[in-house]
Amino acid sequence: MGILVFSSLFFLYLFLPLNLVFYYFAKTTKARNIVMLIFSLIFYAWGEPLYVLLLIFMASCDWLISLYIGRQTPHGTKAKLGLWIMGIVNLGLLGVFKYGSFVLENIGLIIGKDLGALDIILPIGISFYTFQLMSYVVDVYRGDVPAQKNFAMLLLYVSLFHQCIAGPIVRYKDVCAELAERRVTAQDLADGIWRFCFGLAKKAILANAMGSVADTMLSGDISKNTVLSLWIGVLAYSLQIYLDFSAYSDMAIGMGRMIGIHYRENFDYPYVSRSVTEFWRRWHISLGSFFRDYVYIPLGGNRKGKLRTYFNLFVVWFLTGLWHGASWNFVLWGLYFFVFIFIEKLFLSRALSKDRIVSHIYLVVVVYFGWILFRFDNMNDIWAVLRGMFGANGNAFTNFETTTLLSSNIFILIFCVLVSTPIVKKIGSLVRYTYMDKKAVSVLYTMGRILIPIVLLLLSTAALVGDSYNPFLYFQF
Amino acid sequence: MALKEITVIDRSEEERSLDDNMKLLKSLRSQHIVDINMSRVVLVVWIAAAILAVLPVFRPSYSEVEKRELTKFPEFSIYTLLSGDYFDDISLWFSDTFPFRDGFVSLNTKLTNAFGINTVQVHGDIQQGDAIPDIVSSEVSSSSEPSQTESVIETDKNTESEVSSEEVVTSTIESIPEETGPAVEQLGAMLIVDNAAYEYYNFNQVTADNYAATVNRAAAILEGKSKVYDMIIPTSMAITLPESYSGSTNSSDQKRAIDYMYSIMAPNVNRVNVYDTLLNHKDEYIYFRTDHHWTAMGAYYAYRELMGAKGVVPAELTAFKEYKFEGFLGSFYAESGQKASLGNTPDYVLAYEPTQLQYIRTFAPSTMPNGADYHIVSDGNRLSAANKYLSFVCGDHPYGIMTNPTITDGSSCLVIKESFGNAMVAYLTQHYQNVYVVDYRYINQVFPGTIRQFVDERGIQDVMFINNISATRSPALVNAMSAFVGQ
Structure with a gap:
């Protein structure tokens, strides 16, 4: 694969220096944004000359949808409709490109017939940028942030090569002000x-x-x-x-x-x-908070009774596992953490809080064995x-x-x-x-x-x- | 002192907090200045390095240490553009031909040496060897279909493994023919102990059987015309590795592997077992420490054994002119990333030139049909540190002839070899009018036929397979040998 990883000599000694030189020669934020957008699209196209079009297509769908939602009464029927369309488009494309072959394979297993596999190569970073776009549209729906009128700005947000293909999953509302206007201090x-x-x-x-x-x-x-x-x-x-x-x-x-x-x-x-719950607050924070804000809390979080809380947690950890890859071992890995979080919620976290050393050992052992599930796919x-x-x-x-x-x-x-x-x-x-x-x-x-x-x-x-x-x-x- | 104490005590609260604020402000300002300077210096260094890295002048096209042409800038095509390969290849070209490549590799080795205790090091992924079958009867099997023996013999549980031959193809020795110069043999895993390295050997049942079958077939084809000799040369792992390590390494037992292959060779193959001979001389300089080959001294002892099998008195080394070339850093050194423990103690090359002749006539696609003459011992001082093994008959040629003008009886032999044979062929000139040297990996570039035609056309009496044991586990090499032997 021709991914332009940050830790490649080509990136370190050609792409990034060139980007910085152009950036600092451009004087206005607008010019600088154009520099960043061009470099970002080249960066993505370097690894995916065709799928860069998919990225642009998804960004434009979500841009149009967010403009539509932005014009409706907040939380009204039309806004909800927009949200549904957004979910179908984004999850549909993610589903086809990332999980298509996996789904076919498993349906085939159930009905006892080999359905073959889709001839699709996973587009780099699709899991990251899909989530960024979705969080943006949901935030517009919630009224947390106004819809972005300028398509180029939204494209810049989602394609920015710093985070487009490997995270963090940056929220639009966290960076939209700095995308529009920013200055670099010496510090x-x-x-x-x-x-x-x-x-x-x-x-x-x-x-x-x-x-x-x-x-x-x-x-x-x-x-x-x-x-x-x-x-x-x-x-x-x-x-x-x-x-x-x-x-x-x-x-x-x-x-x-x-x-x-x-x-x-x-x-x-x-x-x-010192607990699995804490581990997931410190590990890949942007992913954990995505699932918290856009899955767990909308499902009711812990406000709808104990049983519902456990169900919500189950869903979150099933999806967290699945997000990591279209393979059962990742699902297993996610559910493995669900089991420990479940036990912690039941009684373990109280016991753990008593002893620093035991709780550290417990966490390290759980995570250590978890990585075996993560590494081996059969x-x-x-x-x-x-x-x-x-x-x-x-x-x-x-x-x-x-x-x-x-x-x-x-x-x-x-x-x-x-x-x-x-x-x-x-x-x-x-x-x-x-x-x-x-x-x-x-x-x-x-x-x-x-x-x-x-x-x-x-x-x-x-x-x-x-x-x-x-x-x-x-x-x- | 007393005065100072008084002033401290006299300071009012107000003054002190003002002082603290000043200090904080000062420290913030100095932090600001440090940051500005830091950004300037680092960015200037970085961008200067980037400019150096992009300038073509500094981009190497060949690595002296690794003995290979570095990746070339890719050619453009719409297909590779759309598939992403074009950009991928540009990135690869950029990193492979990075300025001061060899220097950076060496720096990285120094860095990784600090990762742990490194008197002993294992490099590369070790392939599990197949179980080496026990030899059931002392009677030598004459079967030319050795796969039959598999069912008869017990397998050794300790070294049992299920590495398929396909896996072995991809990651052990592969020969990559280059446009010019010798083929590069890629080393498998190696073990580094102090200032010497040793190549791992993994027995591969299928390939070993094919090797024996190939030699058997040659003997059957040439039956009645020429005598066939076979010599399987062990590598240093089995011979010169210090005893405290041998036995504990995960390398297949070379003695048993050689015995096994000999056990399934036909009676009309004269098997020359040099294992014990070399072991008896293990304290002498018979293998290089920084390279996977044997020395001319190791080759000489093997040659004596070969002549013993032929029933001829071998020539003494004193009958040759001796050359010594210092400063050899071979394949192990390159593979280790120029490890200092190897680099600080280079090998030297001793080479022996016959007194009666000085040249080998070689044939390669570029020199057909007349061939080109090379020194049997070329001046190693003019070769680079990495290339000094090329002193012997100037490296691997598809085909070469050495003619001894003082012998006129029409005698001749054919040596079928890979690079290990190069260190030995000079000695054979003492016994034959013509010594034909064939590198089975490349012979098809200049000779379309098989061993039958080759021997018939030249009336060769003795045919000698001189192969190192690593070749007998490489499907690609045994296939090439088999193609030359033909049906």
């Missing part, structure tokens, strides 16, 4: 660069290293793998998926700030959570991994290759665990604020502020040139 620019470079290094160095360990440890005939390789493999995968995805959000947020747009945070150290493999982790496949605990691979990655594994917690950041700010008055520290700070992004850029470049391993996990969503 925005510096923080944006800083954030982007950290995200880049997180992806190019850490996430890719974890991915390579996970792939080696979890490759081949999984039922032959040693016990240790499965444990380490799943650990590395857990770290990879967090580092990879949060790095992408870091880079998106960083690029937004470089041009004066402030996206909301998408990750807040999810692995330090039950045989999932079962083989689970059995193998407890020695039930009759394999050795470890062998020479496993031990070697573990020892040659031991420091980076520990480092990635630390980076997944706020420790490093906390120590950094503690040192800085405690010794702010000290001349030496302020000189060091100044040097660090300037040199660290350059060093990270250099090391990431080396990692990207030297390493052909550079997947991006969230593109299938």
Whole structure:
């Protein structure tokens, strides 16, 4: 696939610099928006030369619908009709392009006939931009935000290359003011660069290293793998998926700030959570809040009795799972979290709040095993991994290759665990604020502020040139 | 001191808070200045790097270390444009030909070395080997359909695995013929211990059977005309890997694999087992540490074994002119991403030139029909660090002849080899008027026929298969060999 990932040399040394140069030479916000729109459409077309038309088509449908809804009495019949049409168009297209083959396959299984598969390749980022468009129309319907009269502005919102294909799922109402008028402060620019470079290094160095360990440890005939390789493999995968995805959000947020747009945070150290409920408030925040605001609360949330609350939660977690991919293992993964949230709601959360350490361990264990469901798309493999982790496949605990691979990655594994917690950041700010008055520290700070992004850029470049391993996990969503 | 204390005490509350505000303002201002400078410096560096990266002058087209042509800028077509491949290929070209590529690769290796404890490292994905069948009877099977033996023999439970031959094709040794120069063999997984690397070997039952069947077929075709010899050369993993590691690695047992393949070869194939010979000399410099080949010394011991099988007294090394080329950093070094432990201790190449002749006449599509002469030992000092194995008969040619002017009895031999054979063929010139060297991977580029015609046209008496064990697990290579042998 020809996706222009942020962590590719082409993006880093051609697309983004060119974009920034054009951007800063354009003086008015309007001119700058034109620059961003052109670059965004090129960015999308780079990976999907044909499906860029689908993106434009969906944006124009939702633009027309939102204009229609905007002219009706709020919450009136006509506005409702508009909302229904919007739902049918967006979910219909998402359904065909993302879930078409999956639905056919399962209908085929039920009626006992092979219906074949649709010859459709999943358009990049369709899950992200469909949700953005839908949230926009619903917000117009609710009167939270006026309908956008200018189609180009709506297209800019949804296609903006920072977040179009891999999130965060940005809400229109959060950015519409900044899209219309914005200025970049020195702090925005510096923080944006800083954030982007950290995200880049997180992806190019850490996430890719974890991915390579996970792939080696979890490759081949999984039922032959040693016990240790499965444990380490799943650990590395857990770290990879967090580092990879949060790095992408870091880079998106960083690029937004470089041009004066402030996206909301998408990750807040999810692995330090102490319950599954908390984990999902810290993991992929923009997705969780989407389902909260546009599914859970409209269904009645927790206001319609206990039973209804559980049903609503079930729906949310079924959909959350399904959103991640057209495959049952993702649904299973979503429902797996539903079960724990259900138990937590029943009684567990009270028990958990008593002991910090036990609750941490509980969360980490639940999430860790959850990633097995996420990674393997068939039950045989999932079962083989689970059995193998407890020695039930009759394999050795470890062998020479496993031990070697573990020892040659031991420091980076520990480092990635630390980076997944706020420790490093906390120590950094503690040192800085405690010794702010000290001349030496302020000189060091100044040097660090300037040199660290350059060093990270250099090391990431080396990692990207030297390493052909550079997947991006969230593109299938 | 006392004075200072007094002034501190004397300061009023008001003054102090004013002071704090000033400090805060000052720190905000200094933060602002730092931010402006930071943005300027980073963006200037970034954009300068981007300009460097785009300028064609700095874009390499060839990697010296990896010994390969880098990706070329794609050609435009509507089809590739619409499918997205065109843009994809541009991105690939951009990253593959990135300026200072080799330097960045080396920097990345230094970075990844800090990831853990690295006296020993495993690179690449290891393919599980098939179970190597036990040899049931000491009697050598004469079956030319070795697949029959499968049902008779027990399988070894410890190394059992179900890797299909298709999987093996995609990820073990593949030969990618290039327009010019030798084919690049892609290494599978390798193990690095201190300053030496070793290639993993995974036994592949189907391909091993095909290899033996191919040799059997050659012997059957040439029955009564020429004697057929077969030598399967183990790789360093089996011979020179320190004992503390051998046995624990997940690499198939090469001795058993060779014994198995020999056990299903026909009696009219003269099997030359060099495993123990090489093992006896394992403390000598018989394999390179930074490259997957053997040295001329390893090849020499194998040659002595071959001559023993033929019943001829081998030539002594002193009968050759010795050359030494320092600074060889071979395929393992490139594959490891220029790992320092290998790079700091380069190999050297010893090469032996016959005194009676200096040239090999080679034939390739570009030099047909007259061929071109190359030195049997070319000047390794003029070859790049990565290419010093090309000292031996100047690398892989589809076909070459060495003629010893001091022998006029019409004797000749044919060596069917991949690159391992290059280090050995010079020794054979001492026993034959003509030594024909065929690289079975490329022979079809210059010779359309099969082994029968090749041998008949030249009246060859001895036909020698000189193959390293990695070739016997590669379907692509065995198929190429089989095509040359014909039916």
